Amino acid sequence: MRGAFLALGLMLAGLLPAHGFEVEEEASFAAPGPEVAVLRVLSTTDTQIMAPVIAGFQAVNRGITIHYTVANSQQVQAAIVTDGAAYDLVISSAMDLQMQLANDGFALPWQSERTTALPGWARWQDTLFAFAQEPVVLIAARSVFDGLAPPRTRRELTALLRDYPERFRGRIGTYDPERSGAGYLFATQDARLSDTFWRLAEVMGGLEPVLYDSTAPMINDLKAGRLVLAYNVLGSYAAPRLAGDDSTMLIELEDHTLTLLRTALIPRAARSPVLGGTFLDYLLGPSGRALIASEAGLPPIDEAALAAQPHLRPIRLDPGLLVYLDALKRRAFLEEWRAALIQP
Amino acid sequence: MKRTGAISLRKRLVLQLLALAAALAVLLYVTVRTVAGDAAEETLDGVLGAATLAIADELRGGEDGVSIDLPHEAFSILGSISQDRIFYRIAVGEVTVTGYDDLPAPARKLGSGLASPVFYTLPYRQTQVRVAAVERVVLADNAPVAVTVMVAQTRTGQDTIAARVANRAAGLGLGVFALAAILSMITAGSVLRPIDRLAEAVGRRGPRDLRSVDHPSPAELVPLITALNGFIARLRAALTRTETFITEAAHHIRTPLATVRAKAEIALRRAETEEARDTLRAVIRSVEESARSASQLLDHATVVYRSDRLAREPVDLGKLVAGVAQSFAPTAELKDLAIRTQGLEAAVTVTGDRLLLESALRNLMDNAVKYSPPDEEILISLEVVDGLARVAVSDRGRGLSGVNQAELTRRFARGGNVRDIVGSGLGLTIVDEVTAAHGGRLDLSEHAEGGTCAALFLPLG
Ligand SMILES: Nc1ncnc2c1ncn2[C@@H]1O[C@H](COP(=O)(O)OP(=O)(O)O)[C@@H](O)[C@H]1O
């Protein structure tokens, strides 16, 4: 059934008007009942991940057709800021860019029973709301720890790399913060949270790391054995890919494990902001949360889960995120990063 | 007639106090709001200024010109104190080094060195922002360059605080108002209580009580009381004059009547024809009736105008009744009426005015004689019933034909049963007033077998 919708959507995609920004994927989910309204969502999250949640939403809102457009976070930013594209909801994992949109006044306020029930750290004002909390993890090939205990902290990891350089040389993968927004966010937040990050970066730099601009190839290379370690990978993407593969493992470092908040906002240019808000409320409501957890494979916002796992540190959803978007700051940080990681 | 239109003192007092309380409550509300609003702004300015200074501390010069490493903490602290939007701009003159290049610079010149931040509020991006700005000089390429650091913040946080304070202040204002309202009711009550008391004291007086008012009252009421007493004195004087006039008038009527009567009696003795004798007898009866009416008027005036100055002496009712009964014997004999007395030997004493009591009794006797047919009997009895002395005059005459007592005791009112019997209609009025002045009452009733019973009840002692 869902496959049918998707196929129809992908077919329709060709008929949609051209955009001023780069679109990765475009899908249309026709209303199951007689159509009364159209909801347009712009997202960095793949269609395939969100499709079950959309289906769940349409099961209760039978008259709503959903156009779901996927683009990378930079393009999402461009669509809203430069093009003023009329989407009713913007979903993105780039917390810093979302924060910038909200701060710079591109978001409409939305207040409902669901949004006010969110914990303070999972929303900003009445404009930016988190609906998933995703740990940023270390993935590794089991074999590389042969005879050794897997590291539990960055300090242990640093020591391991320093003590057994031959096992890791040329086989460590991580994001290139210059080319990946997520990689930049993770690196800056790591650096902000602890000084051990820079020592780790230096040691990794000495081991000829491979730099990636997205998660999927990093996971592929690890599974294929070309990598033995990938640092700062989004757990929600890695876990299903590594499931059932006994040769690899997923490690949440105990000194701190960054936790990314996937957020949504209603853009000022929205044609039907109320529809966007309704979908947002569905994401935050009990059935939406259940579907996000079981079908999309994303951990929904859960204060109790955080309390039970004190090493999980949600990235703070506040204007502090703007600091690293500052051009001078970015230049200075990348310079330092390059100096540490790219060694001649 | 009651005058309406003038607002009651209590209402006026309460309204004015309430208006005052409302004004105070509003003043309190406004004061609390402004003070709290200013305090909130000062606090938030303090944090904003500190963040601005922290950023300014990170300014660096060097060969490549001005650079800055924005401190994350500065932004994070602003973010933690309120969820406000933040904008910043680092500029050399008009040229933006980094940040939002449309953020306006301060209007006035900033002091360099270690000067503290300057604050200003302006509209920016469809909202109001509060900006803190400082200027610092750095050495860039060996030349001093003045760099301005501006950090702007929306003030929803302050508005939230202000709204909360406003709610509290409104609550406080309402509370003060409610309290003041209660207090003003109480105050109005206590201020007006002496007036109420005075009114009550004057109102409680008996209808004939013309003593001057000496109720203890606050100074403000003394003029009113003085005026009231002056009025009472004038009223008393007027009443005295009226009484004197009636007394004199009655006297002036009685004296010539006595003369006429004496002359008529002489003429009767000398009259030779039966016809002339009849005429003269009728003249004498009329003169007697007129004289009685005059006495009744006199008695009535005495009771009405002097009841507050009644003589208070012990009166032996037995003796009094016996005396009156005896004095009516000749008149009764003319009609062949027997007067019987009963219980007169008992010692029953009341305190009061002997003359008035006698007058009351005379009027009862007079009626009994007048309204009885000849050859009947009149019974006067005295006894003590339920601690009251009861003097009753019973006849076997025509009865009251059902007319009620209140009707018959009205001044100059006569019953429909009088036929040709002359009278003034004052008799029962006097009886009623005399007994009332003595704290007693009159009771008229009809015997089942015909005839009237008029009974006086008087307190003993
Ligand atoms: N003993 C009585 N028998 C019948 N009627 C009486 C008697 N006493 C009083 N009345 C009635 O009461 C009326 C009022 O009495 P009173 O005041 O003495 O006036 P009057 O001058 O008529 O006697 C009389 O007119 C008469 O109708």
Ligand SMILES: [Mg+2]
């Ligand atoms: Mg009479």
